[in-house]
Amino acid sequence: MANERLRSLPSIERLLARPAAARLAAQLGRDRVRDLLRDILDNLRKELSEVRSQESGVEISTNGDHEEVDSALRTPHALLYEIDRRLEARGDQAARPSLQCVINATGVIIHTNLGRAPLAREAIAALTDVAANYSNLEYDLERGERGHREAHCQEQLSRLVGSEAAIVANNNAAAVMLVLNTLAEGGEVIVSRGELIEIGGSFRIPDVMEKSGARLREVGTTNRTRIGDYERAINDQTRLLLRVHPSNYRIIGFTERPALAELVDLSRRSGIPTFEDLGSGCLLDLAPYGVKDEPLVGESLNAGISVVSFSGDKLLGGPQSGIIAGTRAIIDQVRQNPLMRALRVDKLTYAALEATLRLYERGVAPVRVPVIRAMAASFAELGERAARFCDLVMQITQGRMRAAVEDGDSVIGGGAAPEVKLPTALVAISNEALSASAIAERLRAYAIPIIVRTERDRALIDLRTVATDEEAVILDALAAIAQPVALPAASVEA
Ligand SMILES: *Cc1c(COP(=O)(O)O)cnc(C)c1O
Secondary structure, three states: OHHHHHHOOOOHHHHHOOHHHHHHHHHHOHHHHHHHHHHHHHHHHHHHHHHHHHHOOOOOOOOOOHHHHHHHOOOHHHHHHHHHHHHHHHHHHHHOOOOOOOEEOOOEEEOHHHOOOOOOHHHHHHHHHHHHOOOOOOEEOOOOEEOOHHHOOHHHHHHHHOOOEEEEEOOHHHHHHHHHHHHHOOOEEEEEHHHOOEEOOOEEHHHHHHHHOOEEEEEOOOOEOOHHHHHHHOOOOEEEEEEEOOOOOOOOOOOEOOOHHHHHHHHHHHOOOEEEEEEOOEOOOOHHHOOOOOOEHHHHHHHOOOEEEEEOOOOOOOOOOEEEEEOHHHHHHHHHOOHHHHHOOOHHHHHHHHHHHHHHHOOOHHHHOHHHHHHHOOHHHHHHHHHHHHHHHHHHOOOOOEEEEEEEEEEEEOOEOOOOOEEEEEEEEEOOOOOHHHHHHHHHOOOOOEEOEEEOOEEEEEHHHOOHHHHHHHHHHHHHHHOOOOOOHHHHHO
């Protein structure tokens, strides 16, 4: 029986001519659909030959699917139907882009795995415009001749952070590399043992230092480093005094690091410039929102640090980029470094960054920049949203999904402000038939993947990182998950 069906499997050419395949070919191309069909037929052949071995009494390792396969493929018509069904499922998968939008319901505001900062509408509009058209990226409109891309954002940044000059690189890792290589290649850089950090992934200060061609001169101890330690380490090889913001961890207790003023004073006396890697790049005092221990970019420059660097897509809330700000002499040197060409940013980044910075200049960042807005959301506001959302979940799933509001915390993420916990109202979802991880898995598999936290067998949704227009998508997904599982056709017949 299975034998015959095995022989009567349609040819790829015949399948390619069917409407389902033709539709998919318009999306994916004929070759890709041919590969998918070949794969589907291979699988069917395998499944059918397992059914056949069973029929002939040969013992094989079974996984219990054979009856299903058998009944689904009983007639040639059913066989074609099954192939169409599989092709559609595989086609949906294949048609999804590799990089796709997800909904961040974790409450981690700058989630590095989820692409860090979502952009402000103004930034999206600016980059869309520049993407679709020619631009003056490297063209001086006044003089009608070649210009420099580094001109963009430079004055704006300088005004905002209070520096003489600024320049934009691909990310902060690139910015650190550029500054070290420009100012200290072949020489020594003094850094405290308490600041030899690793940021998630692969950014380690000692490794970046080595690649930049500068030699690391460690001073002090893990928990305490004094200005005298830096001073004693200075010799004729010393090119730079480095200070690093320990973004993603804190040493607490018996600790000491020199004040900015002490470092600046030493720099003035020795004639050796200072560089501070600030990491997250905070342009705005976030203390009113409960984020207290993030250093402001302006403070370091104001204190007299020669040059600083920070990310554009952490606390700043803009596109991926690394911003270097400091004295004109140093920024000019960085600009002339041939590495700058390799680490520069494209027009889309400039467009999005400029529009984001404008929101800071206009003083509207707390309401317009999504990561700042998420930090600024009040507990009361989140509580109301969560309560309303719970009601809707119960209604839309007819009580099949239980939803309750619980107190919890959101975090900043992105290796910034590790100690900060922002009080939030969580929506705790549970279901009799599904574990929390099963709910989380299904939400992840939804057409727009939804990422949640799970804890004590509840799936937790933190609306702090969910845009209001995304709530409806989550509700749709929960409604789909809550559907009672349809009985297989065979058992209905029985
Ligand atoms: C995040 C961070 C970096 C790396 O910045 P990217 O923009 O991710 O390249 C470097 N240094 C510090 C202190 C950081 O916090």
